[in-house]
Amino acid sequence: xxxxxxxxxxxxxxxxxxxxxxxxxxxxxxxxxxxxxxxxxxxxxxxxxxxxxxxxxxxxxxxxxxxxxxxxxxxxxxxxxxxxxxxxxxxxxxxxxxxxxxxxxxxxxxxxxx
Amino acid sequence: xxxxxxxxxxxxxxxxxxxxxxxxxxxxxxxxxxxxxxxxxxxxxxxxxxxxxxxxxxxxxxxxxxxxxxxxxxxxxxxxxxxxxxxxxxxxxxxxxxxxxxxxxxxxxxxxxx
Numbered sequence: 001x002x003x004x005x006x007x008x009x010x011x012x013x014x015x016x017x018x019x020x021x022x023x024x025x026x027x028x029x030x031x032x033x034x035x036x037x038x039x040x041x042x043x044x045x046x047x048x049x050x051x052x053x054x055x056x057x058x059x060x061x062x063x064x065x066x067x068x069x070x071x072x073x074x075x076x077x078x079x080x081x082x083x084x085x086x087x088x089x090x091x092x093x094x095x096x097x098x099x100x101x102x103x104x105x106x107x108x109x110x111x112x113x114x
Numbered sequence: 115x116x117x118x119x120x121x122x123x124x125x126x127x128x129x130x131x132x133x134x135x136x137x138x139x140x141x142x143x144x145x146x147x148x149x150x151x152x153x154x155x156x157x158x159x160x161x162x163x164x165x166x167x168x169x170x171x172x173x174x175x176x177x178x179x180x181x182x183x184x185x186x187x188x189x190x191x192x193x194x195x196x197x198x199x200x201x202x203x204x205x206x207x208x209x210x211x212x213x214x215x216x217x218x219x220x221x222x223x224x225x226x227x228x
Contacts, residue, residue, distance in 0.1 A: 004157075031214035042118075042203060042220040043158075058215070090157055094214035101146045101165075101207040103214060105157035 002026050006091050006106035013081045013113045021076040021109050023091030029104070031094045032074040036060065036087040037108070043090065049074055081113045116141040120204050120219035127194055127226050135189040135222045137178075137204035147171075147180055147187040148205040148216065158203060161189075194226045 007022045025032065033048035035058075045058030049068040063085060065077040074093075078085060088110050092103040121136040139145065146165045150158040162171030167182035176191045187204060204219040 033214060035218075040220055042120075043218040045215060048215060092158075092214070101148060101163065101214070101216065102160045103150075103158070103216060105159065107155075107157045 004091055004093055004104050004106040006089075006109050008109060009107065010110050011112070013078075013111065015082060015113060017081050018077070018079050019081065019111075020078075021089055021091075021111070023074045023076065023106060024072050025074075025091075025093045025104070026072065027093065027095075027104065028071060029093035029095050030071065032068065033058070033092050033103070034064070034066065034074070034076045035090045035092065037090060038087050046076065046089075078111075081111075083113045085111065086113045087111060116145065116206055116208055116217050118204050118206050118217055118219035120202075120222050122220075122222070124223040124225055127224070129196055129226055129228050130193045131226075133189070133191040133194045133198075133224065135202055135204075135224070137187045137189065137219060139185050139187065139204075139206050141185075141206055141208060143208065146207040147178070148207070149176070149178055149187070149189050150203040150205060150218075152201040152203065152221075154200070161202070194224070196226045196228055199224055199226045 004025045030051045034046040035043040044060045047066040049055045091106045117140045148163045149161040151161045152158045162173040164171040164180035170179045178189045201221045203221045205216045
């Protein structure tokens with residue numbers, strides 16, 4: 001079972017460059033989300049989606065865009081990378097209802113912005 | 115708003131020692147509470163959960179009891195092993211929330227020495 005798959009696992013960018021972190025899940029989960037993990041700050045929600053065509057902002061959305069054209073995919077776009085976006089990014093999913101709150105996480109994408 | 119506070123780490127223990135990681139929360143209504151574990155180089159995975167007051171979640175020898183009177187959900191294990199070395203996150207899902215949005219604590223690193 002693939003579960004939640006994130007690519008790439010590692011990426012180095014220069015300030016001002018753009019890139020997309022990919023996230024795909026094969027569990028037919030309606031809900032998908034992106035978190036960033038920073039030392040001493042736990043996980044903070046960037047954006048989330050409750051289904052195809054529906055997205056919303058989380059706690060720290062600035063500098064990031066998302067779209068949800070299919071149930072399976074939820075890419076995260078950095079339009080103009082900044083050093084403050086150096087972090088580890090996690091994609092997670094869960095059923096819209098009946099999931100009991102359990103999030104299924106990908107293995108993470110470590111991004112460094114120089 | 116809702117929030118989760120965990121004890122600061124790192125926590126360093128010898129094998130077979132007793133473990134407690136404190137977690138307190140602030141929330142309106144009746145939240146669900148979770149402990150997630152992150153092993154080195156991996157994403158987070160659910161360790162245990164409790165959905166109502168006085169519930170006890172348990173898994174892999176770990177336990178936590180949902181204490182509404184003290185707004186706490188402390189994680190305990192009677193005898194830790196080297197393989198328990200990881201980062202532990204306490205998390206909360208608002209009782210009125212019908213999405214997968216979780217609020218995480220800052221994480222506590224546990225290192226178990228042989």
